[in-house]
Amino acid sequence: MDRRHAIVVRFHSNMLDVVDNQTRKRYTCTLRGKFKKQGIRPIVGDIVEYIGFQDMKGRIENILPRKNELDRPKIANIDQVILVLTVSHPPISLLTLNKFLIMAEFQDIESVLVFNKTDLLNQQEKQEQQRLTEYxxxxxxxxxxxxxxxxxxxxxxxxxxxKTSTLAGMSGVGKSSLLNAVEPGLKLKEGMLSQQLERGKHTTTYTELLMIGESGLIADTPGFAFLDLTDFKKESIRFLMPDFMNYSSDCAFENCSHINEPNCAVKEAVQEGKILSSRYDSYIKIIEEIGVE
Ligand SMILES: Nc1nc2c(ncn2[C@@H]2O[C@H](COP(=O)(O)OP(=O)(O)OP(=O)(O)O)[C@@H](O)[C@H]2O)c(=O)[nH]1
Ligand SMILES: [Mg+2]
Ligand SMILES: [Zn+2]
Structure with missing residues (x-):
């Protein structure tokens, strides 16, 4: 029988759904016994070889090597992360945004920033959004x-x-609503912001890759993901900020940390408004949070 390639999109109790790479048809598959023996478990986003049977049933034969792997959400082979933000309703945390970008940069995953709920912004908030978008x-x-x-x-x-994408962003910024608006057939559950904040709960609660547009797959992940910077070395953060990297070669000290050194081109750029001061503040905060190793 023919082995074909597919991507794992969803788990059930002991079966999993895959979408064929070429036909985009969905199969519900069992796993070959060897995976259990070897203690290997595929995760959402895995590219697998499978054999398709009748009635859209199939069996996973092999898991191909992963290009990357995130922990929260547990997902593999992501091309990009779509970070949804709102300048208000709820207000954005620039520290969280910057932490997130550093994390994605570290994992070598491209970030796309989506400023949502533009319809709710007043004049001042619109300007703020414009300023952030431009930067x-x-x-x-x-x-x-x-x-x-x-x-x-x-x-x-x-x-x-x-592309295979994953969403990220605070609860209530409109991740599920954006997917529903682009692909109405998805019928994802959307939350009422006020109720959510009261209960501190997310409307979306499990990881699944959804087919979107002609050839996209996207995970509508619950809230914010992979935001743990504790494993980071303080020294590595500055290399994960592309705006700092634009200036750091002009610092007087070759391995300038942009904190206490004199003639620091990064600090000068902050003073001249070329680097957003919120970027620099986040940098210092993150370094402090990581603390002494
Ligand atoms: N006015 C306005 N409201 C929006 C927009 N996008 C989403 N909303 C509303 O914001 C609320 C939260 O939207 P969701 O799509 O559930 O938010 P989410 O990011 O998926 O939230 P979680 O699943 O909890 O992480 C809902 O009441 C939406 O109707 C928008 O562009 N404009
Ligand atoms: Mg949601
Ligand atoms: Zn410097």
């Missing part, structure tokens, strides 16, 4: 959207195409 777009794909009015959704759709 971050120098290093990351950055778009502005509204799941309500449809602004930016065509662009978002194009970003999804041909």
């Amino acid at each position: 971050y777009s120098r290093h990351y794909t950055t778009i502005q959207t509204s799941a309500k009015t449809g602004e930016g959704l065509d662009l978002l759709k194009r970003i999804f195409n041909g």
